[in-house]
Amino acid sequence: MSSFNLADIPRLLPKVSAEEVVAADLVHRGTQIAIDLAVAALILLVTLWASRWLSTFAKGAMGRMTRQSPPDATLQTFIGSAVRYIVIIVGLVAVLQQLGVKTTSILAVLGAASLAVGLALQGALSNVAAGVMILALRPYRVGDVIETAGRIGTVRALDLFTTELTTADNLKVVIPNSKVFGDVIVNKSFHERRRVDAVFRIPISVDLAAYIAALKTRAAADPRIMTDAEPVVEITSMAEAWVEGAVRVWTMPHDHAAVMADLLLAARMLAAGQAPLPPPALPKPSPPRPAQGRKSGLRNLRSRPKAE
Template sequence: MTTNQPISALTIPEQIFLWLRLNMFNIAGAIAVLVIGLFLAGVISRWVRRAMTASPRFDPTVAEFLSSVVKYALWIVVLVTVLSQFGVQTTSILAALSGMALAIGLALQGTLSNVASGVMILIQKPFKVGEAINAGSISGTVQEIGLFTTELKQFDGLFVMVPNSELWNQAIVNLHRHPIRRFELIVGIGYDDSMAQAKKELLALAEGDERVLTDPAPQVFVSSLDDSSVGIGLRVWCATGDYLAVNWDLTEAAKARFDEVGISIPFPQREVTQKAA
């Protein structure tokens, strides 16, 4: 077979052989770029995953997700480079890929928003699995954090799955992040009762409870002068895990102690004066 005869006169196998002979260097270069590029993409993505996993700031889910993004982005770069070896105009390909990415982004706007919010939650860590949170109308204990949704167990035992974008756009109150919490109790006493004695009794209750911390020390104070009562306040600090038990026990103990020493807890009253016609 000679190359002097017209290509149209050659058989298909001869045309293929001729094309391979004329483009052997481009083919070899493309294969080399493909092999080396895919190898480097795998190495770099694994390095990104290991580096992020080694840092306590990044969740393993985020490390896996971002390493996959890096790998696929490098694959696209390798593919475009290989095509350019054969004289393909990569500008049009890049423009088409950009258009596809924009269309997919618009179609999956809500989903991508959840993914972005999930990544931010996993990186910033406003809450972790096992912690209880309040976020707007959502309350519960975190069961699982995913890229799209977060699963919680409500305090009444019900299961709730929340899109990550809804959580990320709310002010998140983490009920378990800090080791200690402050509890405040306000008890109303009658105007005829002794404020000093009421404060003394509440302080004695706090000091007698082993769960109440001594640093910060308990505080008692007059919180308000209401229509039918004087508000006596008690502030104590306790371990976060003891908060509910301390809340319930001190509230019950305050009522029992005031009944025991004769301090009244009045209910709202209103005096009505009727004038004779």
């Protein structure tokens, strides 16, 4: 048996030129690059499709979670956009990894850049954080009448940075979300109805029994006042020359100011011995049912049947 000599290997192998080796290497590298590009393009297409589908799914899920009340369009849009961008970011990282890019260094640079931008825009980012909390906690929605930061108005728009109000005299007020979230928020539209407290003051010489009865009659005749809670007229304070009292009735939020003005005028005219102006001719409203998902806080105000 003849022995194998290592020196015979170059003679036994076919002769390959340097050009052929370079060409074969280029073909191999080109094929690998084409495969990587095709896989990266496929990942990108799947990412874009998945981002849209998951965004739509998240919006629908938010709508199903609030099935008992009208869905909050602002919150649905925010959740859908957040899900979409998160999926796109994850997909882009996967594309870069498929193309052989070291994502750890890129993430480190992006982290340092984000820190610098965050320090420079900390005021704007505080508005974003407050906007996220407002969207999550939902102390008010678009269309509600609120009082905050010394302003009263109807919420027309709500985004991550600002809350836009329209006042009763048709002024546009834009308030940063950080100021809104850090201040007291009074939502005047949260409940289905509001109580009117019309405070009056009359001379001590007025017949209180007749005055209270006439004021109750005038309040009960107003069609804007709820029928399940009787009007209440009570004396709150008394002095040597005057008596102070209050008329307390329940009405719809949009009728609150008008009912308050009418009751104050009626109290003043009755104190002067004049007949009060008749209430407006409107259909008597039935007591509204509390909206599903929005607490009314008035469940105990329903009138009880009188004992026979």
